[in-house]
Structures are given as C-alpha cells and as structure tokens.
Amino acid sequence: MGQWLGNRQIRCNWATKGANSGEDQLTSDSKSIADVNNNFTAENAKQKSNEDAPENNPLYRTVYVGNLAHEVTQDVLHRFFHALGAGAIEEVRVQHGKGFGFVKYSNHAETALAIQTGNGRILGGKPVKCSWGNKPTPPGTTSAPLPPPAAPGHPAAADLMAYQRAIAMSKMASTQALMQAQHLRQAAMGMGVGASQAMYDGTFQNVGASQQQQQQLMYY
CATH class of the missing domain: 1.20.5 (Single alpha-helices involved in coiled-coils or other helix-helix interfaces)
Structure with missing residues (x-):
C-alpha cells in the first residue's frame, strides 16, 4: 500500500470474491444466456400471435355486428352493409332475439373496410358495434356474392x-x-x-x- 510501481502508486485492499469467483462468473454467464433465450422465445411467440390476429390474418373475412335492435332482420342488415359499399357480401346472418349478427365478405380487405366504415353507425335507433368475427374462414372456401338487396318499396x-x-x-x-x-x-x-x-x-x-x-x- 502506498508503494510505487513504475510511475504509478499502487493501492491494495481485500478481495471481494474468494476462490469461487470463476464459478460465480460461469453461473452469471449461464443466467444471461437463459435470459436471452427466454426473451427470444417470448418475442417469437408475440410475433406469431400478431400474425394470427384477425386484423393481420387474411383468412378472417367476417364482420361481427353487435348491439342490434330487435326489429333488425336479415334483409335490413344486408341493406345496411350493402349501402356502405365496402365490397361483395357473401353471407348475412342475424341471431334473432340475441342482438347480434354476422356479415361475410369476399376478402380480408373488404371486411376491414366494412368494420371501419360501419362501426358506430345508427341502425334501428342504436349504434352498431362492428368487429372481427372470432373464427377464420377455412382456406379454399368460396361462395358466390349475394345479389343486391331490394330496397323497401321497390x-x-x-x-x-x-x-x-x-x-x-x-x-x-x-x-x-x-x-x-x-x-x-x-x-x-x-x-x-x-x-x-x-x-x-x-x-x-x-x-x-x-x-x-x-x-x-x-x-x-
């Protein structure tokens, strides 16, 4: 302590780690590798989840329509979404007495546009809630577009x-x-x-x- 080595004064103190410092370093390195692997796995799972989300998965082609008035029929819902002009409608279903229904489009992009355009619009005195259907359309499924609905009084x-x-x-x-x-x-x-x-x-x-x-x- 206080001695000079070359042109610098050296300082001595008690070592903070004993003979097991090499093992401690190995344990620390292993922990770091495990953390990296866990983060990589979590990132992959998150990325896969994002890819499977309805807004990113082209197999989702159905609009869920909630908060429907009881008097809304299948024809009324068909006319409502046809007026949005989002695309070709292939199927319209209304769950009578339950306040919701489904509208299937020809592709994913049209469905997204219908959700964005129709959400919050008034139908039967109530604002409808549009979101993605909870099930994707099986690959290879094809349906002919429905003919335009007849307007009331037509x-x-x-x-x-x-x-x-x-x-x-x-x-x-x-x-x-x-x-x-x-x-x-x-x-x-x-x-x-x-x-x-x-x-x-x-x-x-x-x-x-x-x-x-x-x-x-x-x-x-």
Whole structure:
C-alpha cells in the first residue's frame, strides 16, 4: 500500500470474491444466456400471435355486428352493409332475439373496410358495434356474392308481397267455398237425388269460378 510501481502508486485492499469467483462468473454467464433465450422465445411467440390476429390474418373475412335492435332482420342488415359499399357480401346472418349478427365478405380487405366504415353507425335507433368475427374462414372456401338487396318499396318487393297475399286469399276462398258446398250437400240429403245433385253441381261450379277469379287476380 502506498508503494510505487513504475510511475504509478499502487493501492491494495481485500478481495471481494474468494476462490469461487470463476464459478460465480460461469453461473452469471449461464443466467444471461437463459435470459436471452427466454426473451427470444417470448418475442417469437408475440410475433406469431400478431400474425394470427384477425386484423393481420387474411383468412378472417367476417364482420361481427353487435348491439342490434330487435326489429333488425336479415334483409335490413344486408341493406345496411350493402349501402356502405365496402365490397361483395357473401353471407348475412342475424341471431334473432340475441342482438347480434354476422356479415361475410369476399376478402380480408373488404371486411376491414366494412368494420371501419360501419362501426358506430345508427341502425334501428342504436349504434352498431362492428368487429372481427372470432373464427377464420377455412382456406379454399368460396361462395358466390349475394345479389343486391331490394330496397323497401321497390317494385320487386311490392310485387312479391302482392303475390303472397293473393295466394293466401285464394287458399282462404277455396277452403270456404268447399266447406259451403259440403254443408249444402249434407243439408240436401233429405231431398230428391236429382235436386241434391243439381244443388251440388251448381255449388261446385261456383267454387271453380271463384278459384279461377283468384288465379287471374294473382297475375295482375
């Protein structure tokens, strides 16, 4: 202590590590290597997780639509997303009474645009919540795009409703006429055979005329 070695004064003190300093250094090096490996593994897992996330995975092509009003039907939801103009819609489903539905697009980019554009918009008096569906579309799955939805009040929709009403009215009229004919025939059982048959034939002709009129109504 205090002696000079060359042109420098040396200082001496107690050593802080004993004979096991080499083992301590080896343990420290092993710990460092393990930490590096753990960090590398965690980074790889994080990167893989990011790649599998719906926003980065091209197999995700479905929009989850939440907070739907109870009166929103499949046709209403189809018109809503068709109006966004995000892309070709392949499927529309509504879980009635549960307040949510799904809209599948032709590709991942269109789905992302639909989520971004549709989220928060008002449908049925409520803001819808759009996010990614929780399941990817299996590879190789192909579906034809749905035809554009008919707007409310569109002639095609009105014609369909009128046609359905005409069918229902025709069925009701036919049923009532046949019941009336059966009743009259039973009532005429006590009369002569000729009179009974004449009444039945006349009623049957009226039933046929009624059915013909209803069929003509369906085509106008």
